[in-house]
Amino acid sequence: MIETVNLRKEFGEKVAVDGLNLSIPGGRVTGLLGLNGAGKTTTIKILATLLRQTSGTVSVGGLDPVRQPHAVRKRINLIAGGERMVYARMTGRENLWYFGQLYDIPTKVLKPRIGQLLELVGLTHAAGTRVEQYSRGMTQRLSIARGLINDPDYLLLDEPTLGLDAPIARDLRKVVAGLAEQGKGVLLTSHYLAEVEQLCEHVYVIGDGRHLAAGSPAELMAQTGRHRTVRITVTNLSPQIEAAALAFDSRVRLAPGGVVELNHPDDLTGALTTTIIESGGALGGLEIVEPSLEDAILALSDRSLKVVA
Template sequence: MATSGPAIEVAGAGRTYGSGANRVTALDDVSFTVAEGEIVALLGANGAGKTTLVKILATLLLPTTGRVLVFGADVVDRVKEVRRRVGVVFGGDRGLYTRLSGRENLRFFGMLAGVPRAELRTRAPAMLERVGLAEVADRRVETYSRGMRQRLHIAIGLLPRPRVLLLDEPTTGLDPTEAERLRDTVSELRHDGVSVLLTSHHLLDVERLTDRVVMLREGTVAADLPLAEFAALAGYAAAVTVTIRHPLPELEALLPAEVDVVTRSESAEGTTVELRLPSWGGGMFGRLGALLDRADVVDVQVRPARLEEAFTSFLTRRA
């Protein structure tokens, strides 16, 4: 259902604990929005305030100051309305009844969420199919792998048709295959207009899924950037690792001034140099290619800047 306003609106939100000398500020004047169908990553070091904010959006905590709205409904004054619109997936091994089957868990939590029985009969099988658990739906959850349990958490979170999904560390502990399958499930949600706020220490989740990054630092918004702009904080666009069979002493001197040489090592195969390029532009690669034509190249590897490096660089620059 389309709407003219944001899915999530956080306006000057603050949250403190304790009083006097024991007063702790977890959030301080936090403001940002999430549009309908947008997937936004909420990042920050441990203690930055991410969990506190997610709990406020889930109506498990109240903000001390400011306003937090979900499709215009205030988390303080319209709690029931917010809960109907928000699905929460904290995931992990807890929160499921392991002696029940996946289907039984889904039905139980669906009833708790107020999903009508008639709708459960059709929607539960559809959710199990969507997250790839249809064939094991009647097995006890105690036999499920961690990835299967995580996908069951997603199915439970989606069952009441939430318009906003809060995901906390969805791929923690999953093997690469399970993690990628879970990312596919989450990515498909944008086509249904579901808005997702994702917290994760696995920045591959952020890279694969999100449109934007909101960075918290000591309880405040330190950055709110499109994913590409956040990635650019790494300080380079691409890394090129070149192995040359025979040394080319003048290589570094002939490189464009804006190209950084990060490492240089010698091995039985030859000389390996890692370069960092400021842009992906064809002109830059053309100049580099012309230079390498003069060398006996054994191998060339190219990769984009890693989001982990952008994250670390951001924290370091503003320390």
């Protein structure tokens, strides 16, 4: 696995990463989430040997990226959605051939792999076209193929679906899930939190380079008290109905517009509705809002800011 212990990175007086302990095992997609400036990209660049940490240790499959960078690079690859990672004046096929040569992949292995990867990302038809003529989405798809050219043990994904059309992004998620099933370790950062919920079994949340929380998406939402919210619109809300609703559970609150809200870990929709009707209430609407990972991250980040303040 990839492990970091007390990882720290300073840029002058700015501390970008502050004491992170991470574990990215094989066979799992691990998420790294946080608001902009939290330290996600800096962390990934350290793991990818593009930056050297100020202090702390990193182990990639038992290898030290500082002392053994070339050995580490053979076992990892990086796909960054916000950066161009291919050469514009080369064709798609030439790019993959070039990067394959850098990894010393034998020709008999490299040639069929290039064809397979071009097909995987839907660029077989544009294999002989210069990248400068590609659209942004096509360029990103080629970057994905480049990131898989060495069949890495560990894949570092920094906003990998940025700029991709929905069908291509969906196909990439299937590829990532398949890689984890094959035993590869994947670290994912993404602002598309539905993507994270779909792919990640375990998520680290960081803020200002520090660890805030860790767990499955469901566990993170539970940690922040984010549960299903029921909103019932009562067309004839009266003091009697209000009293009955508030007595039903201490978490019930009254919102403007005759709305009765309940945020609770259990599904009490039916029981609360029955209470309101038996108290003489007439229902004008019912809305159930599921908790979101975005809400949990915002809550965790807000708590962190309050602690610092």
